[in-house]
Each structure stands twice: as structure tokens, then as C-alpha cells.
Amino acid sequence: MAAIVRQFDPHLFLIGLTPPISGFQDFIGAWLVVGPEAVYLVDVGPASTAGQLIDAIASLGVDRLDYICLTHIHMDHAGAVGHLARHFPGTPVVCHPKGTPHIIDPERLWQGTVKTLGQTGRAYGPMLPVEPSRIATESQLASAPFHLLDTPGHSPHHFAISANGCLFTGEAGGVCLPLPSGDIYLRPATPPRFFLETSLSSIDRLMATRSETLCYAHVGMRKDGMRMLARHREQLLSWEKRLAVEAAEGGMDSADFADRWVDLLLAEDPLLHGFSQLAPAVQARERGFLRNSVKGFAGYLASLKETPISNFE
Incomplete structure (x- = not known):
């Protein structure tokens, strides 16, 4: 190609x-x-x-x-x-x-x-x-x-x-x-x-x-x-604010937390609203990268508490 x-x-x-x-x-x-x-x-x-x-x-x-x-x-x-x-x-x-x-x-x-x-x-x-x-x-x-x-x-x-x-x-x-x-x-x-x-x-x-x-x-x-x-x-700060609430409510305790957080951010972050305009294969790619990104935030939030994340890996 x-x-x-x-x-x-x-x-x-x-x-x-x-x-x-x-x-x-x-x-x-x-x-x-x-x-x-x-x-x-x-x-x-x-x-x-x-x-x-x-x-x-x-x-x-x-x-x-x-x-x-x-x-x-x-x-x-x-x-x-x-x-x-x-x-x-x-x-x-x-x-x-x-x-x-x-x-x-x-x-x-x-x-x-x-x-x-x-x-x-x-x-x-x-x-x-x-x-x-x-x-x-x-x-x-x-x-x-x-x-x-x-x-x-x-x-x-x-x-x-x-x-x-x-x-x-x-x-x-x-x-x-x-x-x-x-x-x-x-x-x-x-x-x-x-x-x-x-x-x-x-x-x-x-x-x-x-x-x-x-x-x-x-x-x-x-x-x-x-x-x-x-x-x-501002997007990074808004993610921290929103995901900190999820983490405080035990949001990292389930194996599917990354997918749930991705769905939440796709619904709430205006800078992600263009996701629906992407081709299906590109959406699949981007969902994978978004999962990595929210895992990065999960690790950061866990480090603030100095407690391990269940099912993080």
C-alpha cells in the first residue's frame, strides 16, 4: 500500500x-x-x-x-x-x-x-x-x-x-x-x-x-x-474530575470498568462526540485506545490513594 x-x-x-x-x-x-x-x-x-x-x-x-x-x-x-x-x-x-x-x-x-x-x-x-x-x-x-x-x-x-x-x-x-x-x-x-x-x-x-x-x-x-x-x-482536568467520582464509588472493582468508563466519557465529553462519525473499523481502533487512556487515569487515581486497582491488568 x-x-x-x-x-x-x-x-x-x-x-x-x-x-x-x-x-x-x-x-x-x-x-x-x-x-x-x-x-x-x-x-x-x-x-x-x-x-x-x-x-x-x-x-x-x-x-x-x-x-x-x-x-x-x-x-x-x-x-x-x-x-x-x-x-x-x-x-x-x-x-x-x-x-x-x-x-x-x-x-x-x-x-x-x-x-x-x-x-x-x-x-x-x-x-x-x-x-x-x-x-x-x-x-x-x-x-x-x-x-x-x-x-x-x-x-x-x-x-x-x-x-x-x-x-x-x-x-x-x-x-x-x-x-x-x-x-x-x-x-x-x-x-x-x-x-x-x-x-x-x-x-x-x-x-x-x-x-x-x-x-x-x-x-x-x-x-x-x-x-x-x-x-x-481542560479535557484532562474534566476526565480527572469525572473519573475520580467513579473511582470513589468503587468503579474500578469490576473487570469491565474500562469499558464502562469509555461509554461514560463518549456520552459526556463534547470533544469525543465526533466518535459516531468515524468508520466502524476506526471506532474499534479508537475504543481500544480509549480503554488504554482510562486505564492510565485509573492508575493515576489509584496512586493518589496508594491502593491497588482490582482487575487492572
Whole structure:
């Protein structure tokens, strides 16, 4: 399957990648910046779509990359990094220091992905290792035409990338899907382990850039960046308030609590109301991610009480 390439301005392209998973068409994005100062990627998608990405880059007439940037090392964002590093020899790889050991020796990351995601993880495919000499040095980063923002919350090894008025948010600003009606569907990306305060401070760091152009990894561009980040911040706080009530009433004591919480949020969160406009396969995908997100909140709420969660696993 070929990648879906969208051009947003003369220098910015979104390459939509499709792993062999139902409902995942055009959900995973790699951003290609072909600028006067440098040519670089932000995220590379999973290993199973490496060929799609390489072909798409070639179709745009690009035969070199100055940087390969990763917002974080989850397999749907970084799985193809070894493939891209081999295809573009000499290009430095930009990765959070906490994630660097895992792309140099990805076996533990791969095993954890399969254990956590099962068949979806296997469909992403295993990451090829990156040579330590390929990790970007401080001097290489000092001359880069972008700035790295440490934005943990979704993961402790997460960078957002600010460049020329654009903010590549990875998943620090949530997942934002465009809908045919023009509405939005915006959900948190809060898998276990989740720490609300860390996520809020990351959003505050994004908002401090005052960037109005947000480039989401999942997926697309918004020109009302400050409004979107503020809405997402409020969404996290509203989830905490609502789910804390459920947790206090023993809502985590049953095996189906995650599904019940998802149904509750789909009914009450206005930013999720676009769920009904999604295709059935995409709804199935999103319900799975929503379950992970509410489990992240459940873990956070349980940590506040310092009590275990029944049936959490």
C-alpha cells in the first residue's frame, strides 16, 4: 500500500502510513520538512511501513535528510528508525536521551511492545538497531533549525519539536482526528503509567511557545494551536474530575470498568462526540485506545490513594 502524501505549504508534507492493521489507514503520520535550512523528518512510523515512507520521500524528489527526528520511541512513531538510518547513511538521529538506549538496542522495547499490544505490536514489526555513532551530537543539534521541548506525560522520553512557527506535538497534545463534517475528535493519549501533573506541565510548555500551527502525529494540522491545547488541557482536568467520582464509588472493582468508563466519557465529553462519525473499523481502533487512556487515569487515581486497582491488568 502506498503512503498518502499531503502538502500543507511549499516546505511541509504529511506522509500518512498504513500498517497491516484494520482501521489504521492514514492514522500514523510522518512529517517531512523540506526547508531552505535543512531537510528532516519528524517521526518515521512503524517498521512495517518503512518502505511506504522511503518511497514517499523519493516521490517528492528528496534524496537526502539532514536529520531524522523522533518525538518518542513508541513503535508507531519510531519503529522504522533503523530502516531509515540505513537508507540515509550519515544522517543523525534525534532522540530523547531516555529513549536513545532503546533504539540502539531495541530488543527490550520490541518485547515490551508485543507484550502490551499483542497482535497490533507484531503488526508494527521489529525495530532495526541504530548505531550509537548515528545519535545526534550536541554540536549537530546546536546548528539544527528546530528546538526540542522536553514534554513527558504521554511518555518520559518525549520531545515536541518547534520550528518556524510550527509545533510538532507528537502525542503531548493528544490525538486529534479531522472529521468529514469539519468537527474534531480529540482524545487524551494517557496509557499507563500516567501522571496528570506531568501531562499538564507539558501542555503548558507547549502553550508557552505561542505557536498557532500544531502538527499532530495522529494526525493532521490545526491553525488554532493555543485554543486546541487549552481545550485538551481542560479535557484532562474534566476526565480527572469525572473519573475520580467513579473511582470513589468503587468503579474500578469490576473487570469491565474500562469499558464502562469509555461509554461514560463518549456520552459526556463534547470533544469525543465526533466518535459516531468515524468508520466502524476506526471506532474499534479508537475504543481500544480509549480503554488504554482510562486505564492510565485509573492508575493515576489509584496512586493518589496508594491502593491497588482490582482487575487492572
